[in-house]
Amino acid sequence: MVQPAPGIIRSQVNLRRVGAYVLLALTALAFGFLLATQLRTQLLVPGNRVARTEALVRTVQDLESTNSAYRAQIASLRGQIDGLEAQAAQRSEATQRLRDDVATLRAHAGLTPMRGPGVTVDLGNGRPGAGATDYLVNFQDIQDVVNLLFAGGAEGVAVNGRRISPMSSFSGPAGTVVIDQGNPLYAPFQVVAVGNRSQMEQLLGDAASLGGLRNRQRAFGLALSFQGSPDLSLPAYDSTLESSFAQPS
Amino acid sequence: MRSRPSLNALVVGILTGLLAFVAVVQVRSQAEVERSLGGVDSTTLAFLIDDLHRANDALGADAATLSMRRDALRGGGNQVVDAQLNAEASQLRVAEGLVPVHGPGVVVTVDAPLTPLDLQDAVDNLRVAGAEALALNDRRLVTSSVIKASGDAIDVDGAQVHGPWTLSAIGDPTRLAGAADQMTRALRDDPRVRRAAYRSESDLVIRSTVVQRPFVYGSS
Numbered sequence: 333m334v335q336p337a338p339g340i341i342r343s344q345v346n347l348r349r350v351g352a353y354v355l356l357a358l359t360a361l362a363f364g365f366l367l368a369t370q371l372r373t374q375l376l377v378p379g380n381r382v383a384r385t386e387a388l389v390r391t392v393q394d395l396e397s398t399n400s401a402y403r404a405q406i407a408s409l410r411g412q413i414d415g416l417e418a419q420a421a422q423r424s425e426a427t428q429r430l431r432d433d434v435a436t437l438r439a440h441a442g443l444t445p446m447r448g449p450g451v452t453v454d455l456g457n458g459r460p461g462a463g464a465t466d467y468l469v470n471f472q473d474i475q476d477v478v479n480l481l482f483a484g485g486a487e488g489v490a491v492n493g494r495r496i497s498p499m500s501s502f503s504g505p506a507g508t509v510v511i512d513q514g515n516p517l518y519a520p521f522q523v524v525a526v527g528n529r530s531q532m533e534q535l536l537g538d539a540a541s542l543g544g545l546r547n548r549q550r551a552f553g554l555a556l557s558f559q560g561s562p563d564l565s566l567p568a569y570d571s572t573l574e575s576s577f578a579q580p581s
Numbered sequence: 582m583r584s585r586p587s588l589n590a591l592v593v594g595i596l597t598g599l600l601a602f603v604a605v606v607q608v609r610s611q612a613e614v615e616r617s618l619g620g621v622d623s624t625t626l627a628f629l630i631d632d633l634h635r636a637n638d639a640l641g642a643d644a645a646t647l648s649m650r651r652d653a654l655r656g657g658g659n660q661v662v663d664a665q666l667n668a669e670a671s672q673l674r675v676a677e678g679l680v681p682v683h684g685p686g687v688v689v690t691v692d693a694p695l696t697p698l699d700l701q702d703a704v705d706n707l708r709v710a711g712a713e714a715l716a717l718n719d720r721r722l723v724t725s726s727v728i729k730a731s732g733d734a735i736d737v738d739g740a741q742v743h744g745p746w747t748l749s750a751i752g753d754p755t756r757l758a759g760a761a762d763q764m765t766r767a768l769r770d771d772p773r774v775r776r777a778a779y780r781s782e783s784d785l786v787i788r789s790t791v792v793q794r795p796f797v798y799g800s801s
Contacts, residue, residue: 356592367599381623388626395633402640409647413665416654420662427659430666437673439801440793448799475705476698482725487799498677498723501708503632505625513636516629526799566799571636572643573676578713578751580671581681581786 396515403514403570410443410568442495442569446488450526450564451533453477456555457507457519458548465506467552469519473545474509475502477523480542484535485528488566492517495569513571520555526564533560675714678721678791682714686751686785687761693774695746697728697735703748703764704728710760712750714787718742721789738791745776751785 421428438444455477458467478489478496489496494511504510509517525532535541536558548554653661674680689703704715704722715722720737722728727738734741750757761779768777 350588356588385621385623385626388623388630389621392626392629392633395630395637398637399633399640402637402644405644406640406647409644409651412651413647413654416651417662417666420654420659424659424663427662427666430663430670434666434670434673436793437670437677439796439799440677441673444801446796446799446801450798472702475701478724479701479727483727483729485798486725487796496724498725499708499713500724502705503709505628508625508629510629510632513639515633528798572639573673574639574643574646575672575675575682575713577684577686577711577753578675578682578787579684580675581683581788 392516399513399515406572407568407570440498441573442488442497442566443573445568446526446566447563448487448526449529449560449562450486450524451481451529451536451558451560452564453481453523453525453536453558454555455519455521455523455545458552458554461552466548467554468507469509469521469554470506471502471504471509474511474521474523476542476545478502480535481523481525481527481532484525484532486525486532487527489523489525490566491523492521493567495567497569497571497573499573524564524566526566529560529562533558677793678714678723679793680790681786681788682751683784683786684713684751685754685781685783686712686714686749687754687757687779687781688785689748689750689761689765689779690745690776691748691765691768691774692745692776693768693771695735695744695773697730700728700735700746706760706764707748707750707752707757710750710756711753712757714751716749716787716789718747719789721787721791723791726791749785749787751787754781754783757781 417427417431421431435444439446455469455473457469460467474491478491481489491509491511494514494517497512500512502509502511504516507518509521511517539546542556545554545556549556650665654665671680675682687707689707691703695703700717704717707715708724717728717737720726720740720742722737727736729736731741734743736742750761758779758781761781765777765779768774
């Protein structure tokens with residue numbers, strides 16, 4: 333038997349070891365590529381999501397400026413119409429009587445500014461805690477405060493400068509309040525009511541009122557306070573009151 | 582054996598490079614997400630966009646109507662003014678619940694011991710879905726209507742009402758039916774509810790009216 337030279341054995345071992353390292357390196361590379369591909373698909377989604385969300389935010393902002401412009405236009409047109417009606421009323425008593433009737437109806441619909449004694453209720457978000465969105469002021473909270481104020485003898489109510497009408501509705505995702513056709517409103521909220529000040533103050537001060545809000549005030553530090561005032565002002569309603577389906581019988 | 586450290590270095594190098602790459606990409610995308618979202622997710626934004634489109638359409642139509650009214654007033658005499666004032670008075674009496682009304686809508690019936698808050702939420706749901714006139718057990722409702730507890734019964738603007746509850750709403754029939762369907766499904770999951778159903782009507786009549794109270798405190 334011819335024994336292989338010790339040097340040949342060593343070089344074969346070395347070759348095998350080098351091969352193992354190359355294999356390891358190739359495996360690591362392949363793994364790296366696979367990982368990178370996987371990450372690319374996963375991380376590009378958030379990347380696209382960011383771009384999509386930014387596009388959505390821009391769309392919301394554009395729609396909000398259109399919304400404000402329309403409401404300003406509606407307020408201005410109502411003012412111009414009122415001026416032209418006043419001129420016509422000077423020429424005819426019948427027109428004047430009609431105009432007085434409509435003025436009362438407009439006032440009760442919130443279509444004219446109002447001032448008088450009342451209360452201001454301030455609401456603000458609390459600190460995030462156990463309940464997912466319980467620390468945020470939601471549309472139901474605003475709805476509850478508005479209902480309480482009407483129960484206390486409010487004759488007119490406005491939320492963050494948006495007057496409540498006889499057909500007003502409240503909606504919106506958590507932390508957002510949408511009233512009628514207006515822009516979404518966010519905390520802090522200020523609900524102003526003109527009417528029976530002492531009765532409204534009494535109801536707001538009653539621990540049995542606004543139970544849900546008071547519980548969340550304790551649990552999440554939600555802000556809830558009110559203040560009476562001898563003279564408050566409410567703006568006119570600046571959205572639509574058209575009835576397209578309900579007709580007088 | 583000299584080749585061993587360099588191969589190890591290569592493997593370590595590749596892995597380190599990969600780690601750095603992953604870390605950078607991850608941190609970057611996280612920062613972008615936090616900077617641009619501002620706490621509002623895209624589903625919420627999509628809902629807001631939908632609402633704003635519908636709101637802006639309604640406001641645009643209203644602005645166009647008011648614009649035509651103004652132009653007619655500019656060119657017309659007192660007859661035009663009187664006609665417009667009469668039309669507006671009629672419209673406002675409907676909005677303020679002062680006259681009986683009819684039109685397409687839904688009737689939701691619920692047999693359950695509902696609370697004033699449940700009823701207020703149900704009424705608001707229908708308003709959000711475009712209800713133009715509403716009545717609860719034949720009591721006409723506007724935003725200022727007061728629904729509160731009164732012993733075992735519920736007091737609606739000073740009148741006691743008892744369940745089972747009937748909510749009548751006149752407005753866009755498609756949207757109202759959608760809201761009524763969703764609402765009755767949710768109510769049926771409520772253990773207190775014995776029965777919750779709705780029906781659509783092509784010409785629903787709401788006869789009850791609200792009495793207008795003169796202002797005591799507010800002035801213009």
